[in-house]
Amino acid sequence: MSRPENVAPAQYYYNSEEAEKYTSNSRIIEVQAHMSQRAIELLQLPSSGCLVLDLGCGSGLSGSELSDSGHFWIGMDISPSMLLVALDREAEGDLMLADIGNGFHFAPGCFDGCISISAIQWLCNAEKASHNPYKRFSNLFNSLYKALARGARAVFQFYPAHPQQIEIITQSAVKAGFMADMVIDFPESTKAKKYYLILHTGSKSGYMNPMPLNDEDEVKVSKRKIVKKEKHVKCKNKSKEWIINKKERQRKQGKEIRPDTKYTGRKRHDRF
Amino acid sequence: MRLLTHNLLMCNLKTCAGQNFPLALQANEISEENTEFNLVLTQKMLGKLDWKAFHRVADSLGHTLPEELTPEDQNNDELMQRLHHLLFNIVVLSGTLTCQSCGRAYPIDKGIPNMLLEDSEEA
Ligand SMILES: C[S@@+](CC[C@H](N)C(=O)[O-])C[C@H]1O[C@@H](n2cnc3c(N)ncnc32)[C@H](O)[C@@H]1O
Ligand SMILES: [Zn+2]
Numbered sequence: 001m002s003r004p005e006n007v008a009p010a011q012y013y014y015n016s017e018e019a020e021k022y023t024s025n026s027r028i029i030e031v032q033a034h035m036s037q038r039a040i041e042l043l044q045l046p047s048s049g050c051l052v053l054d055l056g057c058g059s060g061l062s063g064s065e066l067s068d069s070g071h072f073w074i075g076m077d078i079s080p081s082m083l084l085v086a087l088d089r090e091a092e093g094d095l096m097l098a099d100i101g102n103g104f105h106f107a108p109g110c111f112d113g114c115i116s117i118s119a120i121q122w123l124c125n126a127e128k129a130s131h132n133p134y135k136r137f138s139n140l141f142n143s144l145y146k147a148l149a150r151g152a153r154a155v156f157q158f159y160p161a162h163p164q165q166i167e168i169i170t171q172s173a174v175k176a177g178f179m180a181d182m183v184i185d186f187p188e189s190t191k192a193k194k195y196y197l198i199l200h201t202g203s204k205s206g207y208m209n210p211m212p213l214n215d216e217d218e219v220k221v222s223k224r225k226i227v228k229k230e231k232h233v234k235c236k237n238k239s240k241e242w243i244i245n246k247k248e249r250q251r252k253q254g255k256e257i258r259p260d261t262k263y264t265g266r267k268r269h270d271r272f
Numbered sequence: 273m274r275l276l277t278h279n280l281l282m283c284n285l286k287t288c289a290g291q292n293f294p295l296a297l298q299a300n301e302i303s304e305e306n307t308e309f310n311l312v313l314t315q316k317m318l319g320k321l322d323w324k325a326f327h328r329v330a331d332s333l334g335h336t337l338p339e340e341l342t343p344e345d346q347n348n349d350e351l352m353q354r355l356h357h358l359l360f361n362i363v364v365l366s367g368t369l370t371c372q373s374c375g376r377a378y379p380i381d382k383g384i385p386n387m388l389l390e391d392s393e394e395a
Contacts, residue, residue: 053321074277074314076387078287083384092307094277098284098387102394105282105289110320130391266276 010094010126014079015017023059023085032117036065039115039155042198046069050112054121054217055100055140055145055156056089058082060091067092074111076100101136103143111147114154120169121159134213137169141176144199152204154178158195166195173199189222241248273385279326283371284378284387286340294325295369295378298334303383305361314356315346315390330358 004013014022022028037255039062045052057075059082066073073093077083083095098104100116103121123136144154148230160166170180178199194195198205282293319339329338335358338345345351369378369385376393379386 008377047312047316049310050314051317070313072276072317074280078388080384084382087382094274095388096273096277096281097384099389101391102284103286104387105284106283107280107293107320107322110280112316120359128391130394248334 002120002158003121005125009125010122011078011080014082016084018079019059019079019085023061023089029061031103032061033065035157036062036115036117036196038213039117039157039196040065040069040187041152041156042196043113043115044207045113046071047200050187051105051110053111053113053144055091055116055144055155056092056122057086057093057095058119059092060089060095061114062091063091063115070213071112076104078149087272100140101131103139104147105143106147108146109149111152112149114144114148115155116154116155116156118159120156121161121165124161124165134168134172135194137172138176141173141199145176145178145201146202153201153207154199156197156199158197160195166197173197177201179204183210183212187212187214273364273380273383274350274360275326275329275362275364276321277385278329278364278369279321279367281385283370283374283376284389285371285374285376286394288371288373288376294322294329294372296372297329297332297364297367299364301365301367302333303363303365304357305363308354309354309356309362311349311352311356314352314359317359318346318355326358333362388391 007008007013043052050071052066052071052073054066054073054075057063057073057077058079060075063073063075063086074100075086075091075093076095076096077086078095078097080097083097086095100119120137120140123140125131126133148154156169158169160169166182170182173180178201181198181200183196183198185194185196198210278297281295281328283295305367323341327339330337335354337354337358338351363383364380365383367380368382370376371378
């Protein structure tokens, strides 16, 4: 499956069409809800009524789970379209348009926790010549460390493209002062496998060491699904020409298609 | 943007870190929501607030609050309800946040502050 972060920068990829599609897909809604619930469980917040930061909050699917757990959240996202969908859905949290790779500044220690669901793999790409992924992760984690209360935690669910990414992200967090743990749910399954990076601002005493989920049944189900999917996806490497032609065909069919930009079909660099 | 967020948010420029609180709020359009009173949440947020800044911004919007907050105030139900309303129900739909240190202005549109930086401002 192609990785969205290799298609275009997030603020272009998640345009209004994609933001709507993302938020009305029942499969996506379900998967994001599950992962968000799992991240909240891994946070082990001290009580209800906490203030939680949601990094890459998108249209508020992850935030809904925070609200349902009785917390208030502040969400940041780089895609205006995703945030507009969040407004449409009457997201209960407060929203902000921001690039988390640039860092952010809040009153020191004001957040009781932080979650980030399916977002930080986007930071691994250098979207502009001036972007350096190492720098952007360090901006992110340094800001986060300051904004979290001592003893608070952050849980990042993300999709690493390769093992070195995990290494680099973890090291960057540790450099910023965090203690880092990784929980991998459904490690046997290519599809259901999920990575959760848990960052602690203080000592881990009092934190119940989480067990990775490993539900045999769930793994079987998702394996069956993958086999089916892979037959479909066996696609040739999509060249810029191929994409532009396809878009042209779809336009002729009267479909609403994103205009071609300099990002169309561009192979984008991953500096790690 | 709610007043809670205003009370916690700082200028996004690295050069301003630490000396840029609070951002001056110019509210052009405000809506009042009607979320259910949540005592636990309100009490927890009080511990995070910069009361002076909160007092000032509430005052500028026509809400008078006590100069100081005492620990007993946590049990003052009427005050807690008012604070809940101010923190969570007042939403600034459009306006500007301006850093008092560097003068950078961040527009608020549809209730969403735009904290994006220009290339030249990036950290
Ligand atoms: C797959 S969506 C997940 C949204 C939400 N957390 C959820 O669970 O549904 C990833 C989000 O990360 C956001 N994102 C990507 N890069 C970002 C950045 N540099 N700063 C802020 N948000 C970013 C995207 O705009 C997108 O909304
Ligand atoms: Zn400033």
